[in-house]
Amino acid sequence: MTTYENIQVETKGRVGIVRLNRPKALNALCAALIVDLGHALDAFEADPGVGCIVLTGSDKAFAAGADIKEMKEKSYQDVFLQDFITVGWEKVSQVRKPIVAAVAGYALGGGCEMAMMCDFIIAADNARFGQPEITLGTIPGAGGTQRLPRFIGKAKAMDLVLTGRMMDAAEAERCGLVSRIVPLDKLMDEAIAAAEKIASMSLPATMVAKEAVNQAFETPLATGIRFERRTFHATFAFDDRVEGMNAFADKRKAAWKHR
């Protein structure tokens, strides 16, 4: 398996795990890390042995945001010409296989935004979420002003974006940002078990299910329902759909062809 400077990668069964690994900077998301992450995600996407990905950080920080020290010298021309944030970062939201964020400690700024680019977030009880960019004289730049209100509503999103305050795991679960909270020492077991469960399904089915749910954030309801209906119809072309329904009728476990 390729080794990287700013991340660690491994597979467990059919689960591909990416661990952000810049402990001295609380996993601040520097350009080199974003390049490493892109390569690792591409490799897992291309690997037929991987059915689900887990993105995680350390016990102390999922990621404390974009790298402020790297960012602070950039001019307007720099960020515009580089299309800063778009290039590389968007990869996480474009991964077609399911991707679960396992968040412990700080998930701030770009860290919170990166977690939101994943399909769902499992949080350790010490997780802290926030968009503190306002305290730096700027605003969230990796989707925070758009994904946060869609996920947790305007009141809570405005509160976080305008005050820059952090919320703990319990508040994040209450407002729907995270799907479950687990004790810190159980975080990876829980995230890997969830990812293994997903990876045990038919891969094309999990991929279109993800795509369909994501449409809910892109379209008016009627258009989204139409997309869902057509995609549901399209699953009837999957040989795994035939297998899944036959296995149910035969009272046996489905033997997926595409995993």
Ligand code: CAA
């Ligand atoms: N960028 C660069 N370095 C960072 C960093 C960041 N986002 N966050 C932490 N670090 C570094 C610190 O500078 C420090 O390095 P040194 O030891 O060399 O001084 C090291 O990580 C440890 O950090 P602290 O000493 O500050 O640790 P702490 O436990 O006292 O505080 C913290 C933790 C509250 C998370 C604090 O580090 C902090 O506020 N970090 C910045 C959070 C932030 O503002 N994030 C938003 C970034 S902007 C952004 O993300 C834009 C966007 O939308 C894409």
